[in-house]
Amino acid sequence: MLPSTTERKAADVVAPPGTIALSGSEALALRMTSLLLRPHPTAAAPTTVADVVEWFGAMQAQDLASGIWSLGVRLPGSTHVDVHAALERREALRTWPMRGTIHLVPARDARWLLELTGVRALAGAAKRREFLGLSEAEADRAADVLGGILAGGGRLTRTECVAALVAAGIDGAGQRGYHLLWYAAQRGVTCIAPNVGTEQTFALLDEWAPGQRQLDRDEALATLALRYFRSHGPTTRQDFAGWTGLTAADAKRGIAAAGAELTTVLVDGVEAVLHTPLLDAPRAVVDDVLTLPGFDEYLLGYKDRALMLDPEHKQAIIPGGNGVFQATVVVGGRVVGTWKRSLAKTRVTLTVKPLTDLGPARREQIEQALHRYADFLALPPRVSWSD
Structure with missing residues (x-):
């Protein structure tokens, strides 16, 4: 489910004849690929922090531990020490490029991002x-x-x-x-x-980060649009504007400037945009299990999260609607629970709270996914359940 009928009438244009139609489940499968949470058909799997951040263009990182695990979950076999060392090598840096919120960005792209989107935060x-x-x-x-x-x-x-x-x-x-x-x-x-x-x-x-790249405004808008839809699509122009803080006019201008790199599709009848090579990706439901940080692009990269999150679970993910997101357990692209960590010098305790019925086999898969996080921290895990 994407924007409401009212929002569509107000904001979307009629799709051109021949536009590809996708179901919600197909769109979710493609979105998980865009987010680098599943193998991509045309892009090589990232092997460095720089690869991941360049793909996204910017990644939420107001909570540092969440930001580091967002990188780790997309770099299988990496550790917290590896990611920290990459940041020391300046493969990416943190600043406030959009909406007054800290993001990880490619080191040489910080200035043009600040000039394009950060200026709106300064004005306010x-x-x-x-x-x-x-x-x-x-x-x-x-x-x-x-x-x-x-x-x-x-x-x-x-x-x-x-x-x-x-x-x-x-x-x-x-x-x-x-x-x-x-x-x-x-x-x-x-x-x-x-x-x-x-x-x-x-x-x-x-x-x-010397040697900052210089882009003119149209090139900057096109680059930002390409990176956003490459890493989040299929999704709407409204989501792009919400993520960047750009005006609706600039969001539309950026999409147009990206040209054939981006393609318009219909998701359950709603106009959306994706990176054109993504059309070759599998669209079948995948029964994968992920344990994602709270401040991950998986949820924070969108204004409308209905493809991934049941409305009845929103309160559990964003208690009180205060902008603090809980870490999520994701099965087949959908949120099925939350998890929390408690760090000690010799152990990490990981507590899972299910939001749906989870049988023994599924719980074992979730525990295995949490063990990957413990390996990332180089700490032995203790997993408990809060039903």
Whole structure:
């Protein structure tokens, strides 16, 4: 199920004659392939963090542990140490390119993404500054201070950055410090470097990832559209606009600029877009079992999640609708449960809460999938069930 009839009438155009029609189950099968959760017929399986992030263009990573497992689940055999080392090699970096939300992006693409989509978040920041008692001049000065103290290859923790702002006479108490760090990154002065221990660190964008690519606006829109539909399709133009924060007009312009790389299809009668080579992918139902992090593109990459998630389970996945997503157990592309982890030095405890009836054989498959996560952490697992 994609957008409602009312939304379709308001937003979708009549599909051209000869448009390929897909059922919801076929679309879900293709979507799982796009998301690199099943083998792709034309794209080589990714072998590096850079491969995965380049495929997506941007991946939700506001929760670092979720972001790292989003990479790990798409790189079979990898470990947490492997992924962290790849980020230290700058195969990707974290910043706030879209909707004021932290994403992993290809290192050399950070600046044009910020200029294309991040600028919309900057434009809306005045109200937040007013609430925090900050002026634009103070925010600009904070960005200059951070630019100065990080110059020459510097890398400081979040605490050290805020302390430097305070030493320069800028009030960084409460949420002010976070906002000023966000503002400097949003302007393209800084980026988020890999953690040192458990602490977030910051570096200068142009020093951490030199040689930033430059794209004109149409090329940037086309690139973003191609990457989104390549990694999420088939889905709607409305989902693309929601994911990027672009206007409806820019979303449509990006799709058009991508040309023959993208194809329009109908999913249960609703117009959707996919990466053209995906038409060669299998469309049969697959009975695979996955244990995905909460903040994964599998759910967060869409405004309409009905293909993957029963409406009656929404509250279990997003308790209170507060934007905090639970980690999911996925069978055949559909959410069937949630899971949580509890880390200790010598063990990881993994607790599963079913949302549907799961027999003994299915539970064993889910436990095996969770063992893969424990292997990723290099910790022995203890799995329990909360029925």
